[in-house]
Amino acid sequence: MVEAPSTLRQYGVLLRIGLQSALQYRADFVMTAIGAIAYEAVSLAFVGVIVFAFGSIGGWSFVEVAFVYGIRAMGHALHGVLSGQLWGTDEVVRRGEFDRFLLRPVNPLVQLLARRFQVTAVGDIVFGLVVLTITAVAAPIVWTVGSVAFLIVAVVGSALVESAVMLAFASLSFRLLVSIPALRVADLVFVTFGPYPLSVLPRTVAQLLTFVLPLAYAGFFPAAVLLGREADLFVPVWLAYASPAVGVLLYAAAVAFFHRQLRHYASPGH
């Protein structure tokens, strides 16, 4: 008997197949990616106009706010590759497509995540890379090997934080058959509050965005640490430094939660 490939390898193979099939429609692929870039660019313009009009937000200059935005944008782009397909969970569960996921010798979560390739993520990655690079250079930070390494793991952590939240909510599909409203609300909160230094928000809201819907680890905390703005943190400094680790822990917890909820899956009957 041949041993099954590792989960990561299964994911890689499915991702590659998905990308190949998306590339069959070349024009649509390019247009969708450009559409995604326009979408992100407008959201950056929104933040840009506000900082232009107000000069600074909570004492953070334009460049500093843009740096928070840059980390979030890149994290969000990686999140898109990993978790973009979660928006289809309701459909997969309701149509009984999940039955097939359970029959195949590949982890069902891997099949769900790599069901199709998320084309918009390509645009997001291009945009995220450009914005993060420019803002990282422009930000008042003396870059060292250590800080660059922290930035990279923080971006991965940011993707994992956002993915963990979305995965946990998508798991509701198994019991409730509907998770999209929860996904939309979480997405709305992340998009609305994501670009700002969270220290300007009322303390209760900032705490909620740290301990309930953990947005703070996805942009604000790592940016504050790198910019040397520890004074603006409303949590112990070590917790902000631990942002990447928080991302890994939350994602692991979300995967465990997904598999627990999976036990409640009832096939619609086909």
Place this chain on the structure above:
Amino acid sequence: MRRVWSQIRIGYLTPWSYRTSTLLTFGILAIQVALYSVVWRAIYADQGGTVAGADVRTAVGYAVLGLTIASILDTSPYWSIAARVGDGLIGVDLTRPIGLLTQNFAVQTGYVLAALPAVAVGLATGLAVQGLAPPENAEAAVGFALSLVLAFAVSQLITLLMALTSFWTVEVGGFEMAFAVVRTFLSGAVLPLWFMPDWLQAIARALPFQAATYTPLSVYFGRPTGGLVAALGVQLLWVVVLTGLCALVWSRAKHRVVVQGG
């Protein structure tokens, strides 16, 4: 006229047959209004006073009203020309006894009527977060109502014009996505034009989008560009120009109809 009514009725009934998703958009609107009021208050907190002539109350009120108006006017019907062209059903539409543009305008009107409860949701949330004050005087109130009707026309004509391009480009998912966000941004639905740098304001003023949302809002808050009459005049001008463009594009499009699998 009865034919047109039947189309409006169809447009009105369609969203309510997807009741959960329609109710969901109302819930999302309420949450959006609440989130924006938190964000604006936070941004104003360490500035105080007014920025670009607007105080925090105006900024929050603008968001409440802007999000509410955009949620009823910027409808994108499932029953769109683009979808009908894609499915090959446009052939059926062309055999109907009323013109395609009239059909679409009627159906879109029905959509807007169906979305009207969103006004109650948006305004109620606005009241709950103490975000919206009544218009300053009677002139602003009447002007707002007039401007809103014109904004409806401009908004629907823009949607129609966009939909007509699908006769040339069958698959336009990405383009539509880009168009939708640029439209939202330049219409001033979420962010008032008065916060924008001059060059961006100039671009926004040269395009029709601001006439579809920003104008009624600026009237409500008593600061229409060049006064009430001029603001309404610009809106009216856009209605005329866009109607002309729709007619022109449609007369060209008729000859390009490719009915897929019809």
